[in-house]
Amino acid sequence: MSNPDTYCIKTTGLNLWYGDFQALKDINLKIRQGIITSLIGPSGCGKTTLLRCFNRINERYGNVKTTGSTLILDEDIYTPEVSLIELRKSVGMVFQRPNPLPISVYENVLFGLKIHGATESQEKSTRDEIVEKALREVFLWNELKDKLHRRATDLQLDQQQKLCIARLLPLKPEVILMDEPCSALDSEATRGIEELMLGLIPKYTIVIVTHNMAQARRVSHECIFMLMGELIEHSPTDQLFLTPRDERTADYIEGRYG
Numbered sequence: 001m002s003n004p005d006t007y008c009i010k011t012t013g014l015n016l017w018y019g020d021f022q023a024l025k026d027i028n029l030k031i032r033q034g035i036i037t038s039l040i041g042p043s044g045c046g047k048t049t050l051l052r053c054f055n056r057i058n059e060r061y062g063n064v065k066t067t068g069s070t071l072i073l074d075e076d077i078y079t080p081e082v083s084l085i086e087l088r089k090s091v092g093m094v095f096q097r098p099n100p101l102p103i104s105v106y107e108n109v110l111f112g113l114k115i116h117g118a119t120e121s122q123e124k125s126t127r128d129e130i131v132e133k134a135l136r137e138v139f140l141w142n143e144l145k146d147k148l149h150r151r152a153t154d155l156q157l158d159q160q161q162k163l164c165i166a167r168l169l170p171l172k173p174e175v176i177l178m179d180e181p182c183s184a185l186d187s188e189a190t191r192g193i194e195e196l197m198l199g200l201i202p203k204y205t206i207v208i209v210t211h212n213m214a215q216a217r218r219v220s221h222e223c224i225f226m227l228m229g230e231l232i233e234h235s236p237t238d239q240l241f242l243t244p245r246d247e248r249t250a251d252y253i254e255g256r257y258g
Contacts, residue, residue, distance in 0.1 A: 034202030158189030
């Protein structure tokens with residue numbers, strides 16, 4: 001477990017607009033380093049928008065305005081001098097549906113390094129070590145060590161999602177963002193991804209968006225409940241589910257809306 005006084009992500013007065021619509025309203029939070037934090041709440045509450053603030057991917061959608069500050073490891077990621085390429089190396093993202101590239105398993109793992117020019121001078125033995133290490137970290141090495149040159153899009157869905165996580169690891173991220181990473185998977189595959197997530201901490205800080213309350217309880221150390229663009233409650237997971245401080249949190253987790 002991380003040092004309880006070490007925070008990886010901090011926001012102060014974070015607001016975000018899509019055009020005239022305000023999607024996030026005065027978000028103040030501190031996410032601890034080396035744990036799994038879940039963002040929960042009904043559809044449209046702002047949790048995915050908040051997740052995307054942490055690697056500034058919202059800006060891809062155009063007509064987006066952000067105010068306030070967002071610090072990752074005490075660096076304000078919204079200052080003009082921040083390199084988005086470097087930011088997205090240190091803050092990796094996994095999406096709802098697996099998105100492996102239509103190339104080999106081996107090439108997928110090395111892809112991030114390759115586009116940053118980091119593989120050009122490496123010996124093949126070094127590249128082999130990087131691939132093996134990443135696949136071992138996501139529990140895929142034994143399954144795929146004899147299939148490294150197989151097309152990644154031919155893998156099972158859960159293997160594809162694990163491979164997408166493995167693709168991030170050679171870049172040595174500090175944070176891994178996961179936007180409903182199990183929504184396309186069956187219960188057995190979901191269990192495998194959850195075990196993987198737990199195996200990745202405390203080396204990485206993980207922030208996950210999930211609609212699955214049982215999943216949030218199983219994997220996260222802390223939970224953030226959001227509603228209509230506001231952060232309503234942020235507590236240790238057991239506390240939030242068993243003794244929520246806010247009536248709106250209780251209403252949501254007990255299924256009275258959302």
